[in-house]
Amino acid sequence: MLSVIKVLNNNVIIAKHPNYDEVVLIGKGLGFGKKPGQEVAGEHAEKFFVLKDAHEQKQFMNLLEYVDEDFIGIMNEFIEKLETRFGAKLNEHIHVGLTDHLYFAVKRIRKGHGIVNPFLQETELAYPQEYAAATELIEWLNDELNILIPEGEIGFITLHIHSALTNRNLAEINRHTQLVSELVTIIEDYLKTKINRQDMNYLRLVRHLHHAIERIQTETYVENQDSLKKVLQVEYPLCYTLSWKLMKIMQQRLHKTVPDAEAVYLTLHLQRLDNTTNK
Numbered sequence: 001m002l003s004v005i006k007v008l009n010n011n012v013i014i015a016k017h018p019n020y021d022e023v024v025l026i027g028k029g030l031g032f033g034k035k036p037g038q039e040v041a042g043e044h045a046e047k048f049f050v051l052k053d054a055h056e057q058k059q060f061m062n063l064l065e066y067v068d069e070d071f072i073g074i075m076n077e078f079i080e081k082l083e084t085r086f087g088a089k090l091n092e093h094i095h096v097g098l099t100d101h102l103y104f105a106v107k108r109i110r111k112g113h114g115i116v117n118p119f120l121q122e123t124e125l126a127y128p129q130e131y132a133a134a135t136e137l138i139e140w141l142n143d144e145l146n147i148l149i150p151e152g153e154i155g156f157i158t159l160h161i162h163s164a165l166t167n168r169n170l171a172e173i174n175r176h177t178q179l180v181s182e183l184v185t186i187i188e189d190y191l192k193t194k195i196n197r198q199d200m201n202y203l204r205l206v207r208h209l210h211h212a213i214e215r216i217q218t219e220t221y222v223e224n225q226d227s228l229k230k231v232l233q234v235e236y237p238l239c240y241t242l243s244w245k246l247m248k249i250m251q252q253r254l255h256k257t258v259p260d261a262e263a264v265y266l267t268l269h270l271q272r273l274d275n276t277t278n279k
Contacts, residue, residue, distance in 0.1 A: 001039040007031040008061050011069045014051070015040055024051045024060065024095075026073055049076055051092050059096045067103050074144050075099040078137060082161060085133050090164035097170060098160040105153055106145060117152035119177045122184070123159060125203050126177065126210040130161040176217075179253050180209045183246050190242050191274055201276050205269045212265070216256045225264040232267045239270035 002015040005022060013031040017023040025040070034040060051057055064072070075098065083090055105115065117123075124131045134157040138149050159177065163170040184206070188195055195202050215221070233240045243266035247258040 001041060004031075004034050004036050004038045004040055006036060006057075007034050008064055012064060012072075013040065014057065020050045022050070022052055024049055024057075026069055026076070049079070049092075049095060051095060053092060056092055056096055063096055063100060067099060071103060072099060074141070075102065078141060081137055081140070082133060082164075086129075086165060088165060090161075091167050094160060094164035097163075098157065101156065101160065102141075105149070105156070106147060109147060109149060109153075115150050115152040115156075117155045119181050120152055120155040121197055122181050122206055123155040123177055125206040126180070127158050127162045130165065131155070131158045134158045134161060172217075175253075176210065176213050179213065179250070180206060183209055183249065186246065186249065187242065187270065187273075190245065191238075191270075193274075195273065196276070199273070199276055201269070201273045205273055208265060208269050212262055213250065213254065216250060216254055216258055216262075219256065221259045221261075223261060225261040228264050229260065232264060232271075236267055236271045239274060240267045242270055243267045 002017055002023075002025070004013055004015055006014040008014065008024075008031065010032045011026060011028055011030055013025050013034060014022055015025050030040065051060060076095070079090060079094055079098070082094075108115065131154065134154045138154055138157065141147075142149055159170060159173050162168070163173055184195065187205075240263065243263045246266060247262055251258045
């Protein structure tokens, strides 16, 4: 038996759990007539999950005003599958953030509206494990909802999964993904080429840019590479100059200092890519 803390509606309550502290219980009529402090049988709940943060509880209550419990139940199962796949507890905000996002995405799809995601490929390259999980689980969700969710949506779900796995802010992850896409466009313009998105060197560059942004953001500086920097400046002046252009843009967008050593790694990636595209 669990103790009722708060009744959100007739079908959803927050209860005291002996192992998980506060949990959200979902079940038909579970909250009907219940008062705080009363006992409730946990086995009567169809679903339950942990939602400790008071702000998240408030947002979840707002969610219940427009999202039906059946959809919330499906999303909870979706999140359980994610946690099983990664063997980790996800940040509890995913119960609100991803549910809200997919609820409105499904409504748009059923109305015949398309979903455009210009950063899909960069997202897949940056977060391959999360993308693979999103792809697999979208197939399950399609069957559950009798719908065909377009590929572009997989990219958005991937970012939600990565955010919940790493406890990083979703808006920040979005900004970083857009920044990488912007940097790639600048590279193409500067080198006067169209990069083959299937090329292994492009994959390495995109992953490096994401890692570089994370290092800059967390101020995890790389080792000094002054001797190699001088060699590359002479050997590959075009790519070396471009690397500094990219670094200045990252510094402006992130409002953080970019270490000089980053010029070495970027130049090497750019030179490999330039060799490939200009063969």
